[in-house]
Amino acid sequence: MTLVHILIFTAVALLIACIPSRPWRGWMLFGISVLAVYILQPEVPLRHFGFWFPTLTIALSFMIWVTISTEARELSANDLHAFALAFVLILVLDLTRWLPGGLSFLAGRPPAPVDLLIALLALALLGWILWKLTGKQAVVPWVMVAIVLLLFVIQKWVPAGLSISRTLRTLTGQSQELASMSDLSWIGFSYIAFRLLHTIRDGMTGRLPQLSFQAFLTYVVFFPMLVAGPIDRVERFSREFEERPQITIDRLYRGIARILLGCFKKFVLADSLALVALNDINAPLVQGSGWMWIILYAYSFRLYLDFSGYTDIAIGMGVLMGFKLPENFDRPYLKTDLAAFWNSWHITLAQWFRAYIFNPLTRALRRGVLQKNVWIIILAGQLITMTLIGLWHGVTINFAIWGLWHAIGLFIHNRWVEFRRLRRLNLRSGLLARLEPIAGGLLTFNFVSLGWVWFALSDPNLSLRVFQSLFGV
C-alpha cells in the first residue's frame, strides 16, 4: 500500500464512518472491499492476470461460502443482492479496459468481457453444484482445503510456481523463458488463504455462525487487512459488521492517530532503516563483526516497524469504521523470554497456528503412543508448528531453518521453565532477581535477531557466512 492508497482508503473509511444507515454501511464496506482487491493488486507480467487474480479471490471466497453454508439455509435477498453487486462491480471494472491508459486505476488491462462472463457463468454453475453437494458430501470442505493449500503452495514454492507460470504463459501465448514468480503476485493471498482455511475448518466443526455472503466476502477481502493482515476471526468480524457504531470524536481521533503512527513507523522509520538493513546484497560485502551486528539490528527494527506500521494503519482504519481489529504486535522486542515473544509477535498468525496446528497436533499425540513422553510431544508440536510458520513465508530452506530455530528455542525455553519449576529455582528478590528480566530480554532479543539472519537472506550458505562474520569466526 502506498501513501496515496492509504490517503484514499482513509478518506473512504471516514466516509463509511459517517453513513447513518446500517445496511448502507454494510454495502459500502462490501463494495469498497471488492474494489480494493482490484485496486491494490500489483501489475503482473502475465496478460490479464492483474485482473484474474482478484477475480479468483472472489470466486474462491464464493465457493467456500457455499461450502460452509449449511444445507438447511436458503439464499436470502441479501445474498442475492451481494451476488448482483459483486457481479456489477467486477463487470464495470472489466469495462475499464476501454479507458485510456492514464485513466485506468487497475494494474494492467482487464480481459475481454466475453471471457469474464464465461468465467463468471462457470463459477455460478460450480457454486450451484457445490450448493447441492454441501452437507451431503463430507468430502467437499476437504476438497476446498486442498484447493486453498495447493494455491498457497504454488504461491510459496518456487519450482511449483515456475511450472504454473510456464503453463499460464503457454495459455496466454507469452514466452515461457520469461516465466518467474512475479507472474504469480497475488495480492494478499497469504492472509486470504488463512482466513479461508479458518472458516472452512470452523464450518466443518460447526463452530461457525450463519454468515451472509455480504459479511463473508467483506471479511475475506476487508480492505484495511488485505495487504498485511491481521488475520481476524470471522465470528468476531461479522458481529461488528452487523453493528451500526456511533461516530464519535474520540473514535475519529483514535483512528487517525493510529494511522498516522503507522505511517510514521512504516514510511519514515522502517523505510529509512531498510536502506541499511541486512539483505542479500550487502551481507556478502560487510567487513567486520561490529558492522554486521549493526545491519542485523537495523533489519530487526526495520521488520518490526514495517510490519507493525502496516498493522497500525489497518487497525486505525478499522477504528474509523467501527471495527476493533485484533492487535498483531505487543512490544515483542521487550519480552523477557521466547514464549512471550511469540505471544506478542504477529499475534494473529501465531494464534491461527496454535488453534489449527499445535493444539490439535499435541492433543492427537497425547492420545497416541507418546502420551507419557511429554517432552517429545512438546518438541514435535513446536518443530512442526514453527517449521510451518516458517514455510508460510515461502517454501525455502532458509524459512524452514528460521522456523526450526524458533522451535528449538521455544523447546529449550519450555524445558528450562520446567526445570526451574521442579527445582524451585525462581528468584524472588535480590540483585539477580532484578537482573533476570534484563538478561532475559537481551537474550531473547538477540536470539530473535540472530534468527532473522535466516529470514532476511535467501541462501543458507550466505547465512552461515553472516554468522561467521557476526562471531568473528
Next chain:
Amino acid sequence: MRASAERDSSSSINGPMILRILAKTLILLAAFNFLFMLLQPMPLLGHISAYNVIFPGRERLPYGDDPEHSFNLSLTQLDAMFASHIISGEHKSNDEYRVILIGDSSTWGFLLSPEQTLAEQLNRLNLHAADGRRVKVYNIGYPTMTLTKDLLFLERSLRYKPDLIIWLFTLESMPWQKQLDSPILELNPGITLDLIAKNDLPLPTQELKASLGSLLSDTIFGQRRALADWVRFQLYGILWAATSVDHVIPETYNLRMEDLPADPEFQGFGPDEMVASDLAFSVIDAGLEAADGVPVLLVNEPMFISQGLNSDLRYNFYYPRWAYDLYRRAIHTQAQIEGWQLVDLWDELPADVFTDSAIHYSPLGAERLAQLLKPYILGR
C-alpha cells in the same frame, strides 16, 4: 486498567480539542515552512555530515544511480557532497603536499573501486614533493564532461588549500554548447549563474534563471527531495563504513566500441566546420585565474584509439580524427600563448586498458597513468 485508561482518554477528547490540535498543526506547519524559507538552512545542513565524524569520509564525491547496490547516490547539494568527502575531514599538516584531481568520470573512477582510482594509484606511489613534503592526492573528479562543471569543483576545492591542482579533460568537455550539460550545474542554478557571472563566461543564462524557482520551492515542501536525499545519504554512511563500496562494478559489461560508424560529425560540426573559438578555452583560463597562484597542471587525458572498422575516419566513438587533431593543435597553440602547463597524454595508454568507453580505464590503466603523472608531481 487499560479500560479505565481508554475511558479517561475518551472523556478528554472532544470536538473543540480536535479543532485546536488541527489548528496548531497547521500553524506549526506554516511557521516551520516560513522559517525554512526565511533562513534557507540547506547550505548549513549540507555542512552537517555524519561522514568524517561517525563514518569515514568518502574517497570520491557521491555519485550513483543504483543506491541499492552502490550504497551511494547522486546528491545535488555541493556542500553536502564535499562534507562527505575525506578531504573535509583531513586537517592539512605541515608535511602534506596536497594534490587535487579535477576531471570527469575517468578521474572519478567509473568501473573502478575507490582504491583503484587514479588518485589512490598516485597515493600508492608514496611520492614526496621536491621540498620533502609527503604527497597526498584527493579525488575531486565528477562524472559528466564539461569544463564549466570542472571549474565549479575546482573553485570549491580551493577551500581545502591544495598545493597543486591536476585538471584532466578531453575534447568532449570543450565545446561551448556542452558547457551546461551537467545535472549538477542544472540543479544548482543560483551557483551556476554566480559562476558564469564571476568568470564572465559567454554562456546562456535564460534557462538557469527560469529554474531559479519560486517561494514555494524554498520551503520544506519544495526542498523535500533534497532533504530526503540528504538523510538517505547520511544513512548510507553505515554501509560505506561497513563495505567500502560506493560504486557497482558489474562482472561483465560492453567493451568500448572498436568498430565505429562512418560518421564524420562531432557535436554537430562537420569536417572543418569547427574552429578553435568553438572550444571553451576561456573556461580553462577562468580556472587558472580562480586558482589564484596555486599551480594547475592541465592534462589532455588518455583515450582509446581504435584499430577497427572506420578507424581511418574516427579515433573512437567520441571523436572523428579531424576534430580531435584540430583540438590538439588548438590547445597546444593556446597553451603556448597563455603559458599553460599542459601535458598531452592522449595516446599514452594501450588500447587494452580501456573498459566500457573510450576514456574509462581499468585499474592497470589508472596505475600506468599514475606513473605518467609522477614526474610532473615530483618536479615540484
